[in-house]
Structures are given as C-alpha cells and as structure tokens.
Amino acid sequence: MSTIGPEIERLIQLLAKLPGLGPRSARRAVLELLKKRDVLMEPLALAMQEAAAAIKTCEICGNLDTATPCSLCCDPRRDSKVICVVEDVADLWALERAGVFRGRYHVLGGALSALDGITPERLNVASLIARVREGVEEIILAMNATVEGQTTAHYLLDTLEETGVKVTRLAHGVPVGGELDYLDEGTLSAAFKARRAL
Amino acid sequence: MSTIGPEIERLIQLLAKLPGLGPRSARRAVLELLKKRDVLMEPLALAMQEAAAAIKTCEICGNLDTATPCSLCCDPRRDSKVICVVEDVADLWALERAGVFRGRYHVLGGALSALDGITPERLNVASLIARVREGVEEIILAMNATVEGQTTAHYLLDTLEETGVKVTRLAHGVPVGGELDYLDEGTLSAAFKARRAL
Ligand SMILES: [Zn+2]
Ligand SMILES: [Zn+2]
Numbered sequence: 001m002s003t004i005g006p007e008i009e010r011l012i013q014l015l016a017k018l019p020g021l022g023p024r025s026a027r028r029a030v031l032e033l034l035k036k037r038d039v040l041m042e043p044l045a046l047a048m049q050e051a052a053a054a055i056k057t058c059e060i061c062g063n064l065d066t067a068t069p070c071s072l073c074c075d076p077r078r079d080s081k082v083i084c085v086v087e088d089v090a091d092l093w094a095l096e097r098a099g100v101f102r103g104r105y106h107v108l109g110g111a112l113s114a115l116d117g118i119t120p121e122r123l124n125v126a127s128l129i130a131r132v133r134e135g136v137e138e139i140i141l142a143m144n145a146t147v148e149g150q151t152t153a154h155y156l157l158d159t160l161e162e163t164g165v166k167v168t169r170l171a172h173g174v175p176v177g178g179e180l181d182y183l184d185e186g187t188l189s190a191a192f193k194a195r196r197a198l
Numbered sequence: 199m200s201t202i203g204p205e206i207e208r209l210i211q212l213l214a215k216l217p218g219l220g221p222r223s224a225r226r227a228v229l230e231l232l233k234k235r236d237v238l239m240e241p242l243a244l245a246m247q248e249a250a251a252a253i254k255t256c257e258i259c260g261n262l263d264t265a266t267p268c269s270l271c272c273d274p275r276r277d278s279k280v281i282c283v284v285e286d287v288a289d290l291w292a293l294e295r296a297g298v299f300r301g302r303y304h305v306l307g308g309a310l311s312a313l314d315g316i317t318p319e320r321l322n323v324a325s326l327i328a329r330v331r332e333g334v335e336e337i338i339l340a341m342n343a344t345v346e347g348q349t350t351a352h353y354l355l356d357t358l359e360e361t362g363v364k365v366t367r368l369a370h371g372v373p374v375g376g377e378l379d380y381l382d383e384g385t386l387s388a389a390f391k392a393r394r395a396l
C-alpha cells in the first residue's frame with residue numbers, strides 16, 4: 001500500500017503485533033493516535049520509553065517492578081512462608097486484584113508445553129526449589145486450568161515432593177479450560193479459600 | 199491496584215484509550231511490550247515519536263502524510279478533475295487498498311450529526327467548494343452508508359448544486375448500515391464502478 005507513507009505503515013505494523021490488535025484495529029488505533037498527538041500519542045511514546053528503562057524483572061520472584069527485589073518481595077507485611085506459583089505476571093496481577101493472598105509469589109514465566117518446546121529448564125523452576133529450601137511452609141500452585149497448566153502443576157508437585165513442603169492448589173471456581181486472568185475477583189477468592197492439600 | 203507500579207499503570211491506562219483495546223487487553227499488551235522491549239516496545243515508542251513529529255494533515259485534501267500537499271495531491275498521474283469525498287482518512291486508505299480510484303480525495307473529517315453536534319462548519323466543506331470552483335468535473339460522494347453518512351451526502355449534494363459540478367455516489371455493494379473501512383476490495387470496486395449520477 002504505497003499510499004500510506006513508511007512512518008505510518010511502520011506504526012501500523014508494530015501496533016498490529018500487540019495481542020488483541022489485528023491489522024484493521026491497528027489502522028484505527030494509528031488514526032486515533034495521530035488525531036490525539038498531544039494527549040495520547042506523545043504521552044504513550046514517553047510512557048513506553050520510561051517503562052522500558054525503569055521496569056525490571058524481580059530476581060527473586062519474576063514479578064515486574066521498578067526495583068529488584070520487587071515491592072511484593074520486600075513488603076514485611078507479606079507472609080514469606082507461603083509462596084503462590086503463577087505462570088505469568090498477568091496472573092499475579094489478577095490475584096492481587098482479588099486481594100485474597102498476602103504471601104509471596106513466584107512467576108514461572110509460562111507453562112510446560114511439549115508442543116511449544118517449553119521444558120522445565122526454560123521455566124523458573126530451579127529458583128523456586130531454592131526458595132523452598134530456604135524455609136517455606138506452603139506452596140500454592142495457581143496454574144491455569146489448561147492442559148499445560150495442569151501438566152506444570154503435576155510436574156511441580158513431583159519435583160517439590162523431596163523438599164517435604166506442603167503443596168496446595170487452587171480449588172473450586174476455576175472453570176475447566178479457563179485462564180486466571182479472565183476470572184472475576186469473587187471466583188478467584190473462592191478458589192483461593194477452598195484450596196486443598198495435594 | 200497498588201501492586202502495579204505507576205509506570206506500568208500509566209501505560210495500561212494510555213493503551214486502554216486506543217480503539218479496540220479494553221483494560222484487560224491493555225494489560226496483556228503491556229506485558230507483551232515489557233517482554234519484547236528491544237524488538238517491540240522501544241521501536242514502537244520511537245515510531246510514535248517520529249510519526250507525531252513527521253505526519254501532517256494535507257492542506258488541500260485532509261489526508262495524513264509527511265508532506266503537505268500530500269503525495270496523492272502532488273501525483274501528476276492522478277486525475278485532478280475527479281474528487282472522491284470521504285468522511286475519514288481510514289476510508290481513503292480503504293479505497294486506495296481497493297486500487298479502483300485514480301483521482302484526488304477530500305477528507306471531510308467526519309459526518310454531520312445533530313446528536314454529536316457535528317455541523318457543516320466543523321467539517322472540511324468550505325475547502326471542498328473552493329476546490330470545485332477551481333475546475334472539477336466530478337465529485338464522488340463516498341460516505342458511509344449510515345444515517346450520518348447519508349445525511350452528509352444529501353447536504354453536500356444540495357450545497358454543490360449551484361456549482362453545476364457532476365455529483366455521483368457509490369452504488370451497489372455498500373451494505374446498508376455498513377462502513378467503508380470494513381468492506382473487502384471486491385465490494386469496494388463494484389461500488390465504485392457502478393456509481394451513478396445524482
Ligand atoms: Zn519479587
Ligand atoms: Zn492531499
């Protein structure tokens with residue numbers, strides 16, 4: 001499409017890579033950005049640059065924050081004896097929105113998948129074992145209720161067995177095939193409170 | 199949500215203002231951006247800044263380009279005796295993708311709407327009349343097939359009558375209630391070729 005200049009074309013192509021935006025909605029988004037340069041486009045460009053420079057991955061839990069260790073790992077009011085293991089930072093955010101958990105987190109960075117070649121070595125498993133050995137009382141497995149999530153939960157249960165730590169998993173409320181980040185806060189709370197020992 | 203730092207929170211809020219992205223997809227987009235800083239986030243921030251600085255609104259037709267007059271207005275191979283009037287730049291892009299039109303454009307910047315207070319004075323109507331008086335042979339009204347689009351087309355037909363210019367509109371193929379930017383290229387081509395005099 002030679003009519004659209006390379007600057008706009010490049011913007012459309014980059015925006016279309018974001019989850020939830022296809023080529024058409026990326027074009028709409030670019031027009032909206034160009035119409036609202038002062039109040040949207042320039043602030044967004046600046047916010048991206050600031051975030052790209054400021055946001056770090058927590059060396060302990062894998063959370064994203066401006067500091068490492070992150071604010072959750074450093075918060076003395078949070079119980080360091082209980083670690084909730086999630087696949088992704090989005091799941092951590094979802095659980096924090098539910099406000100039901102006051103311990104620490106551990107972000108795996110994905111789930112096991114033979115199809116996508118995601119092996120245990122590619123997830124933050126070794127660092128989880130190391131944290132458990134430092135004296136953790138309970139590990140809550142908060143994987144997605146997908147095949148990959150449940151495969152990961154079983155793998156972690158096996159791997160954690162030798163440490164003797166108590167392992168629980170989320171219970172009632174997580175729909176089969178559903179993903180944590182889609183759930184409302186009430187469902188997440190129910191799942192958390194009804195967690196059971198494995 | 200105090201868990202998410204202000205940098206990430208601001209990025210989510212700005213992204214959620216884009217058409218097609220709600221709060222949840224904006225969160226997903228931010229995580230994707232943070233995971234792909236080098237290949238997505240920083241290039242996108244740069245592309246936005248460059249576009250914000252480089253893209254101008256064409257003083258003749260209202261198109262967006264790095265130069266004004268735009269490349270379409272300056273292209274000597276395009277017929278300057280025929281002007282296709284569209285509501286928005288997205289519609290111009292859609293017609294260019296269809297590749298069926300080789301004249302000039304005129305972007306109104308919207309459609310008449312009593313509800314939204316869009317009066318003729320808020321659209322690029324006066325500049326259209328001025329262009330017609332400079333010696334145009336045909337005006338093609340390519341409004342959306344919505345109430346606002348058709349109201350706008352009728353208004354323009356009335357307003358252009360005194361100039362004596364031939365006025366046509368898109369015909370077969372534009373579904374009632376549909377918007378140009380959603381149509382496939384074949385439908386747009388058919389509508390263009392079957393345009394009729396008003
Ligand atoms: Zn942390
Ligand atoms: Zn132009």
